[in-house]
């Protein structure tokens with residue numbers, strides 16, 4: 190059996206198990222608590238989507254130029270960035286559930302949101318790679334929420350899922366409260382990409398939240414050093430910081 194088929198079969202078994210769990214323990218909407226819904230239609234309709242003309246590197250709404258004032262003076266290792274919605278309301282609650290409760294139902298819905306973003310882009314890539322979690326957080330939680338999104342996404346898009354393409358090689362301190370420069374410094378050289386996997390390939394790099402983009406930048410830079418041709422950065426949510434025109 191080839192690898193893509195195995196990947197799909199694996200996900201189908203996962204889906205069957207998921208429906209069983211769903212039947213025994215019905216979900217409730219993280220936005221309003223409605224039972225029987227993973228994310229109810231009403232809460233979903235309130236998600237602030239990142240749509241319209243956006244900055245290529247941060248998703249900020251722009252008029253005229255394709256690059257916003259904040260990104261113009263910065264170098265970027267990834268070729269483009271897109272996100273699904275603002276990190277607020279039900280999208281934020283859903284991500285917190287994904288992060289701290291390992292909610293597989295939520296992961297399925299959220300990965301569909303990501304799929305819609307990818308299908309509306311013109312990105313061509315060979316593999317889907319999640320941004321690795323810090324070693325300490327991985328030990329605390331036992332799983333990486335970015336992989337929970339990236340794996341079903343890869344299966345639905347019929348692409349290889351390659352979490353081993355990039356690993357954390359250095360522990361970083363919390364990014365909370367740091368500005369972009371401090372964050373870039375904090376995550377510099379935190380990753381190592383495997384040239385055997387990424388050399389000459391185009392990569393879809395997936396994470397849950399974009400705050401300043403420093404983590405994506407650091408991971409993308411290592412992927413490029415290892416020979417990646419293109420790196421496209423995708424997150425489910427973008428934090429409210431510096432968001433001027435979406436509301």
Ligand SMILES: [Zn+2]
Pocket residue numbers: 218219220221222223228229230231232233
């Ligand atoms: Zn709801």
Ligand SMILES: [Zn+2]
Pocket residue numbers: 244245246247248249256257258259260261
């Ligand atoms: Zn920008």
